[in-house]
Amino acid sequence: MATIGVSPDINEFRVIHPLDDVAEQKCSAEGLGKIQMTRAVRGSLGVLRAYLILMTLMLGYHVLDLSGLLHKAR
């Protein structure tokens, strides 16, 4: 464990702040490309995408309506 070292005196512990500690190797997506998904997950994300686009358009219309801009245009 990089965070806490035991000094030569066995009864002493050195506690190091994360910002001062040695570099740690992290999980990286470099070179992995996109996440691997089953067909079901991919399909569900497609449905989610359609839902989000639809809701965003509905919200846009609702906001324009509430702000009175649509009435002015008519």
Place this chain on the structure above:
Amino acid sequence: MRVMEQEDAVTTATAGVVVRSAWQRRILTFLMVFGPGLIVMEADNDAGAVSTYMQAGGQYGLHLLWLLVVLLPICYFIQEMVARLGIATGKGHAAMIYERFGKWWGRFSLLDLLVVNFLTLVTEFAAISLALSALGVSPYISVPVSAVGLTLMVVTGSYLRWERIVIALCLMDLTWFVLASMVHPHWATVAHNSIVPTMPAGGITSSLVFLVIAIVGTTIAPWQLFFQQSCVAEKRLRFADLKWARLDTLIGATFTVCVAGAVMLVGNYGFEHKVVFQDPAQLALALGPIAGSFVRNGVLLLMVNAAVLGTTAISLASAWAYGEVRGWEHSLHKKLWEAPGFYATYVACVGAAAAIVLIPHVPLQLVIISVQVFAGLILPSAIIFLQLLLNDRELLGDRWVNRRWNNYINWTIIVVLFALSLLLAAQVILPNLFQ
């Protein structure tokens, strides 16, 4: 699982603090890790949340206290995943979505986040303006001064300095407990209603459903996912810190829910005295003659504190996310000139939101509605990506992925949140749907 090296960390043989016992070591390590969990949770008790909890107490007394208790584990489970992902990858949430789900989802998540965050910031400054106006300070002074103060907090070039200031602001919310005890609630009823759901007089109405959804929506917000992961990466938490990050998150969730309960108790005082109010500032002014000036001024100042906490966390969530995706330097460790894009994003968010509030006759109601619906839109999708990332063995390996029981709990939470977000969106866009 592939690995990479984190940059910049420097250790010398003399770094750190020497302690003489194992329990001192544990406490000190926890204190060093402590911060992101408390901040993300308490900053979520922002002006909008205070308003919602107070409204819940004001309209339904103590009947909705149980909901906060239910939300505690939900908050914890979601944010624990965020902390775990942040520690495992050392990267923010926006960057991970971009890298693993491609540009479309990356851009959509980022755009949605930036829009909903910005609209939320407008409501935070509106709350600052409202609360300080009630204390006799002109909005043309309070809003710009707050914006400048919020900017100065982050441009010091030190994450730790920012973190300490924000933790101090979080702890100021302890005052809510003082206020709650000053309004003398019936503690036996408080304890009972915290555990046993009870039906308010009038039964299930559209307004009750809306308030329940609003409480859930305000307690679990999309920006929290992005904020905590970036914050954990910014603090460079190590693998061994995970248990302390979990404890930090649990303490944050518990503290936040307790503060939310205290706010509801203050609102309940208005309910008991039949005070009609639209926002916490109105309630505070009405409570002044009944409960005293300490309660009145306390509520107003804590409303400002909530808005300040929310603003700094939400603006940082936006700046971190945007910086990650653009590949800019995006760290509070950097000086202003070393990360100009990151700081410019933060200042632009704060400055523009403050400026909008000062424009006369701004349709704030429209902003509030848009915040609710946008948050409802982004939350389920953001959590779904979180869940998929936490099952990404190729990226995380066996050590960091969700266990089976994690997945059962999280998918249940996602289904409930998705249903609630659909209800909220439908109810806001079509107000007469359930009448």
